[in-house]
Amino acid sequence: MELRHLRYFVAVAEELHFARAAERLHMAQQPLSFQIKQLEEELGVTLFRRTTRRVELTDAGRALLTEVYAALAHLRQGVETARRVERGETGSLVIGYASMALYNLVPPAVHLFRERFPDVQVTLRELCSPDLEEQLLEGAFDVGLAIQGMHDPELIYETVLREQATVAIPKNHPLGRQAQIPLRALASEPFVMYERTQRSLIHNQIMAMCREAGFSPNVVQEAASEQAVIGLVAAGVGVSLVSACMSGLRTDEVAYRPLIDPETSVEYAVVWKRENSSPFVKAFLNIARDVSQHAGPGSKK
Known part of the structure; x- marks a missing residue:
């Protein structure tokens, strides 16, 4: 599982529509559907119920979405922390005098x-x-x-x-x-x-x-x-x-x-x-x- 798979999953979960999610991700719908299917197979769970009229999250999908939100937030925080360290805004400094x-x-x-x-x-x-x-x-x-x-x-x-x-x-x-x-x-x-x-x-x-x-x-x-x-x-x-x-x-x-x-x-x-x-x-x-x-x-x- 790669980070991009989680981002694809979040987009579909929020849009509940593969076409709109694909447009949001600037990709075609078919590859997006394939990636979500591949993610489900890797995890061994069904994340979405699909019909000709609607897309819904399963209980497993809702549980995963909560954890993915937390993981992505933590990742963003980590990236920002790294940038602040690079700018000299956070970290540690030991001074001998x-x-x-x-x-x-x-x-x-x-x-x-x-x-x-x-x-x-x-x-x-x-x-x-x-x-x-x-x-x-x-x-x-x-x-x-x-x-x-x-x-x-x-x-x-x-x-x-x-x-x-x-x-x-x-x-x-x-x-x-x-x-x-x-x-x-x-x-x-x-x-x-x-x-x-x-x-x-x-x-x-x-x-x-x-x-x-x-x-x-x-x-x-x-x-x-x-x-x-x-x-x-x-x-x-x-x-x-x-x-x-x-x-x-x-x-x-x-x-x-x-x-x-x-x-x-x-x-x-x-x-x-x-x-x-x-x-x-x-x-x-x-x-x-x-x-x-x-x-x-x-x-x-």
Whole structure:
């Protein structure tokens, strides 16, 4: 039994007239009669009572018609679902993100994506480089919001936001009198750093910057999260280098000043597998671009 047989059956059942049903189906009456007869033989039931004056559905025919209506409706729904998936309107999207992106891109981008695509199930996973890239390659999620630094040839990176690196210092620190702070001014300061084992990319970048400025930072404490870093600065343990998006945290206890000499940017990138052509990934990339246009102070496209 083929789908066309069911459509032929529905047309005859609704018209109760083979000639009108054939006209509706844009075919000759004789082939239609043959197809219905073939369907009855395949099913082993009589679907229609035929006389010279009228055509009627049998009880078996009425029962089948009810089920065929349901099946065709389900099929139409399936086709529409497939089309919506193709357009990026329904399905699922798993997003991996660097925790620092929680302070700028993640909240507005996810909110806007859910608003535009309410039927897409969004799942979020927090990861750090290089784990983010490694799991993306393994297919653990569809798209990432990463701190730029790695360049795997199997992945595509598009930088959507650049934020100025900022010096976080205790509120009453003498350096707070300066509008901007050169990196070499921190040479004698105790540093609060991200844990090397947890945030190796950022940790190594900061260490390299300090060496290029002519000193090795005096790291007195390491912390695993952004909140912990800022909390330790607030407690007077030391100073730290953070992205500008964090300059709204604990402002009653921490002062933030732009880093200069060198003026350094933290780059946030949308990253996905080169072979991934999902419309959801493209839609999320476009939204991340839009959101970056309205990012806060210290940021630029």
